[in-house]
Amino acid sequence: MKTRLSVMLAAALLSIYVFAQSEPYALGNFDHVVSQPAPGGDTTDGGPQAVSDIRSVAGVPLVRLNNGVMMPRFGLGTQVQSMEGASQRQQLNETVRGMVIAALQSGYRHLDDAMFYYNERGTGWGIRESGVPREEIWVTSKISGNLADAQNAFNGILERLQVDYVDLVYIHHPAGTLADILSCWRVMEKEYKAGRIRALGISNFDNRMEAFNYIMDSAEIKPQVAQIECHPLAQRTDARQLYAENYDIHVECWYPLNHNRNDPTNSTIQQIAAAHGKSVYQIILRWHMQEGLCPVPGSTNPAHILENISIFDFALSDEEMAAIRGIDRGNAGRSFNIGYGNYSFGNFQDYTYDHEYTPATTENIEVVEAIRDGVIYTLDGKPVGNDRTVLTPGVYISNREKIAIIQ
Ligand SMILES: NC(=O)c1ccc[n+]([C@@H]2O[C@H](COP(=O)([O-])OP(=O)(O)OC[C@H]3O[C@@H](n4cnc5c(N)ncnc54)[C@H](OP(=O)(O)O)[C@@H]3O)[C@@H](O)[C@H]2O)c1
Known part of the structure; x- marks a missing residue:
């Protein structure tokens, strides 16, 4: 039993390894020579x-x-x-x-x-x-x-x-x-x-x-x-x-x-x-x-x-x-292609660009898989209620939970 488990584990690890190695195109790391000091140089612990x-x-x-x-x-x-x-x-x-x-x-x-x-x-x-x-x-x-x-x-x-x-x-x-x-x-x-x-x-x-x-x-x-x-x-x-x-x-x-x-x-x-x-x-x-x-x-x-x-x-x-x-x-x-010159975004905007935001209370947040026949399902196949207010296409909120819809 122990051996069988080890073989299965080895096979799983091999498939993960093969998957990791199977990058179809070398995307490159663009591995530059470091030419600048690293951040945190003024602190003893890197900040x-x-x-x-x-x-x-x-x-x-x-x-x-x-x-x-x-x-x-x-x-x-x-x-x-x-x-x-x-x-x-x-x-x-x-x-x-x-x-x-x-x-x-x-x-x-x-x-x-x-x-x-x-x-x-x-x-x-x-x-x-x-x-x-x-x-x-x-x-x-x-x-x-x-x-x-x-x-x-x-x-x-x-x-x-x-x-x-x-x-x-x-x-x-x-x-x-x-x-x-x-x-x-x-x-x-x-x-x-x-x-x-x-x-x-x-x-x-x-x-x-x-x-x-x-x-x-x-x-x-x-x-x-x-x-x-x-x-x-x-x-x-x-x-x-x-x-x-x-x-x-x-x-x-x-x-x-x-x-x-x-x-x-x-x-x-x-x-x-x-x-x-x-x-x-x-x-x-x-x-x-x-x-x-x-x-x-x-x-x-x-x-x-x-x-x-x-x-x-x-x-x-x-x-x-x-x-x-x-x-x-x-x-x-x-x-978008503008000349800047002395054109200043700060001239016509509140430069702090601050905003108020009170997050809606949520009991849980879950990603759901699909809406089928008007019913929303979670990723693990549980149907959930549909008392939701549409915020944007794909993002819904109810008084109970916030749900992101994948459809
Ligand atoms: N530095 C700057 O001056 C500057 C200026 C502009 C933007 N930005 C940055 O660039 C980011 C991207 O710009 P952006 O979001 O305006 O434009 P974008 O990424 O070129 O395109 C976003 C648009 O494509 C749609 N879309 C995205 N994926 C899709 C998919 N798989 N299928 C169908 N539609 C899809 C989105 O609609 P859905 O929402 O429906 O998916 C949205 O309408 C910005 O968020 C910002 O971080 C920087």
Whole structure:
């Protein structure tokens, strides 16, 4: 009996090993030579960041940044633009709380947030309730608005997310004066040295090269990550070359699905999706992975959240990658392309971007599998009541429990 059990255990371990080895395409770790001091250098114990425990989960590769820190190279975008109005913040944060739980339970370990999204409190609650330890999650936020008051902004980020360190903090937009941008960077460097930020980022700086050059000339800690709009119809080869090849800055892609506009209906992508029996969204995200990029797709729907990360069991061929490269429309394919200059987000927004949020009381939170004949079932096949108020497609709430629907 004992021998039979050992054989079964060995067979199970072998199949796990074979599965782990069967990555169909080398996604690469982009293993950089470390050229920057590690975070936490000003403290004897590395500061709060020293507890970080980032690992590869659900097939997502890690990338080693230019300061040696490992980042999961796939994440969840948490912005829900359609709910950002002042009267909708409660609903927005409830939705984001559900998205974050669904994503962490589906294997995501990277969350892309920003103070400008008015949803950091919902993200923080989602992290706490997900069951995944905070130190296993890569948490990003972005400072925007009044960059001269960055210390207040950063303190607010920690408080709203309910964390004692943030893995990556970007300057969201190169808006305002160069002096304000640098004063924000200095605060970020100070927090990096104290271990409360693990990597520094610039977002949309390719749209204002004087700000990019100013930071590269003046920064003591150079950026680890740059966020740009990037998807098959706007592949951003110039910006990618500038950051990745010239400066060893890892490129992260916002609007990886082009905000669900034109890329998913492109016929080349549709044909490749049909050939693989995958969705167009999976093909687009797999393209990002094979290009060495870090996409952060957003979705309010737990089924889509799970679908989007289920891209590590197939590979695009060289011909398919070339075909997708061929549909690039350059700048014409971009959704958002503004010059910044002295254009300041802080001029017309409350720069703290704070929001009130009281989480709805929940007895339990569960991911359910399906609605069949109007009845909602949990993952383990239990039918549950249907006295739910629809918050968003796929995320439901009742007076008893909050339920994320996978259908
Ligand atoms: N740095 C910056 O300036 C900047 C600017 C914009 C965005 N961002 C970041 O980029 C993230 C992503 O942007 P985004 O969410 O606006 O755009 P996106 O990821 O390109 O697309 C999201 C849209 O695609 C739909 N979708 C996602 N997966 C799907 C699937 N499997 N099947 C069908 N539909 C699917 C979503 O609808 P459902 O909700 O119905 O799934 C949503 O409408 C943001 O959350 C934010 O973190 C950064």
